[in-house]
Amino acid sequence: MSKPVLIIEMDPAELNRWRQRIESRGFFSETVFAGDLAQATQLWAETDFRVVILGQHVSSAEDTAILDRLAAKNSASLVLVFRDAELFQKPILFRGRPCPSLATHLQGETLEWAIRSALLLDDWRQNRRLTTLMERMTRLPSIPSLYVEVCQKLQSSESSLEDVAVHISHDLAMCATLLRIVNSTAFALARQITTAFEAVMFLGAAQTKSLILFSQLFSKFNGSKARSFSMDEFWLHSVGVANIARWIAREETGDITHGDEAYTAGLLHDVGRLLLADNLPELTDRIAAGAAGKGKPVWQSEQEVLGATHAEIGAYLLANWGLPYPILDAIGYHHNPQQSAPDGFTTLTAVHAANVLDYEKRFDAASRATKTVDTAYLRSIFTDDPMIKWRSLAGITTSG
């Protein structure tokens, strides 16, 4: 029998707090708790756990002993170590690099997200074809340092958005990219923005962060090695989907933060395409030609040929960088949203629809024939077809 989560914490009061955190959120009802090593050993002798969380009163020696025993058993998929109000993913998961990802403050939702992210990663890690494919990609970046620095500055109570703007202004390439984005037609500004400082003030913290991540990924890859891949088109599509996803999320939830999250997910949703084009250009061209020949979506050809899609590839990379669960879910399932856990309207819904609406906005019906929404999925969430309203939000006036 397999239970998803085991929480080990040696301090009884703290273990009780864990229990309350889990129970108050009403998720992962199968979670079990162990107050010492003997109890934990007995529990995992009976059950395979997908996620093991070590509380803050588990000493480093106990921590090592637990990891050794789990490694010997080869069952627990992920171990999250709770230290100083943050969760760290302990085992080396990804191409031999230790990753301090899933680092997140353990309040309310984020605990649920950390566990859900871990379970998502676990699902993907069990897809041997996906992990083998990732290993074939020799050009995979580590998390961009400017992004980490900006996140740290934004988290610090001593730094302001102005400080972030000054920090970014030292990176000339990044300044140029931010200016290009804010002055693009997507923002329809009445006047040109000419400095990084102004750009950051205009964009705000959340958008600045996601644009830094996107631009740094964009600048590190050379997708044009694949003839079927256009860097300009990729850039236009990513920014277009980001904007439409934000409009949809704000419309449906009335929440600016949700809109920002949808923007980030939209911006990064096709990053796996860039990884494939850069690392495996010939295969990328073969897949594109095969899809065009059969008149089917590229992601379906990827699934057939590679056993994984660009959506999972991108999400897998970003999961290892610790991006939050709703963004990973939206990226990983943007073509097949019904594969995700049913949850009503989420960031995934916004990105799934925005991906199609961006093509509707920029291409005629014949050239976007394979780009369609999953109507059964939308019908499971809405009584009326939301695409009519969303088309008008996206500024699409004809069904063209």
Ligand SMILES: [Fe+2]
């Ligand atoms: Fe895609």
Ligand SMILES: [Fe+2]
């Ligand atoms: Fe896309």
